[in-house]
Structures are given as structure tokens and as C-alpha cells.
Amino acid sequence: MGAPPGPPRAPVCSPLPPSAAPGAAAGGVGDGGAGGGALVAAVLAGAEAQCPSPSDLRTANGTRICAQLYADNSPYYDQCCAGPVLVVEPGADVPYMPRGWAGHVSSLVVGTRCELTVWSRAGKKGKMRRFGAGAVPRLQEVRRGLFGDWDNAIRGYYCSCK
Incomplete structure (x- = not known):
């Protein structure tokens, strides 16, 4: 009994950016529309930052890219692989x-038939990991x-493709 039901809410597991999350300071439902437009914009904005598939790692002229390293990540998987990108060519040996x-590397994508160490x-010292x-x-x-993780921990790399 009591108050009439409010506008429909997005499911808890929907990929909303922090600015559109419940309890965010500004924006959202009260920003001049029905609120549906903000949700669509948030989902579309996140779709642009999705990690590319390994087979999509090619330059504009079609040459293969061994890996791409990204400076930004997000708690929402569809918004990861964002920010500045470091393109790694096959055979790159960067100590x-x-x-x-x-x-500053928080996300990465390794190309098809490639391996990033x-x-x-x-100087290729410390812990080593192959992707x-x-x-x-x-x-x-x-x-x-x-106790550690690889977020912001990469200091050197080697990338090879078959």
C-alpha cells in the first residue's frame, strides 16, 4: 500500500558507468527526459570501449598487430580497454x-597466434607472465x-607471433 510504483529500474547487473549508477551526484533520470535516453547513451558509450577481439588487431593497411596495451580499465567489463593505447608490433622486444x-597498463589484448611476455x-627482471x-x-x-596483481605492474615486454 502507499506510494505508486516509480519508473522502471535497470537490472542490478546492467553495465552502467559510475556517473549513471544509482546514487550518482548528477545526471540520470532527472536530466530533462524520461531517463531512458541516459541509459541508452550509457550503454552505447560503454560499447565503444569494449576490448577488440584478437582477430581485429590489424593496422589500417591490414598489417598484423601483436598486442594492444591500454591505460584504463573499469569495474564494468564493457568499458575496459579504454584510454591511451600502446600498439605492440610482432617481434617487439622492449625491456x-x-x-x-x-x-600504467590496466588492460590488454593479444592478437591471434601471438604471445605477449x-x-x-x-630490464626484463622481476616476475614474468605470458599472455x-x-x-x-x-x-x-x-x-x-x-599478494599482487598485474594491474599497473608491467615494466617490460616481448611479443611474438607465429
Whole structure:
């Protein structure tokens, strides 16, 4: 009994960005519309940041890319693989990350028939991990030792393709 039902709510598991999540400071239902437009915009915005499939890793002229490293991730999987991108070519042997990339990789995608080997310390030292073809949208879910993870931990890499 009591209050009439409000507008329909999105399911709890829907991929909403933090700005559209319940309890966000601004925006959402009261921003001048019925609220459905904000949800559609949020879902479409997230769709643009999805990780590419390994077979899609090619340059504009069709040359193969071994891997792509991304600086941003998100608690929402469809919004991972965002932000600045470091393109890794086949055969790239980089013991020291380029300026601004050391300790800033949060997502990665490895191309089909390729393998990316990464190290936690510069000069190919420290912990080592191999990633086969596929997407890793959240490196914080990949364990590095007993207590660590690989989020913002890559300091060097080697990438090879067959």
C-alpha cells in the first residue's frame, strides 16, 4: 500500500558507468527526459570501449598487430580497454617501457597466434607472465605472486607471433 510504483529500474547487473549508477551526484533520470535516453547513451558509450577481439588487431593497411596495451580499465567489463593505447608490433622486444607507460597498463589484448611476455621490473627482471591470444580487460584480476596483481605492474615486454 502507499506510494505508486516509480519508473522502471535497470537490472542490478546492467553495465552502467559510475556517473549513471544509482546514487550518482548528477545526471540520470532527472536530466530533462524520461531517463531512458541516459541509459541508452550509457550503454552505447560503454560499447565503444569494449576490448577488440584478437582477430581485429590489424593496422589500417591490414598489417598484423601483436598486442594492444591500454591505460584504463573499469569495474564494468564493457568499458575496459579504454584510454591511451600502446600498439605492440610482432617481434617487439622492449625491456624498458616507453615514457609514461611504465606501471600504467590496466588492460590488454593479444592478437591471434601471438604471445605477449611481460615483466614486473624494468630490464626484463622481476616476475614474468605470458599472455596468449585473447583479451584481459582487467589486469587487476590476474595474480602476480601471492599478494599482487598485474594491474599497473608491467615494466617490460616481448611479443611474438607465429
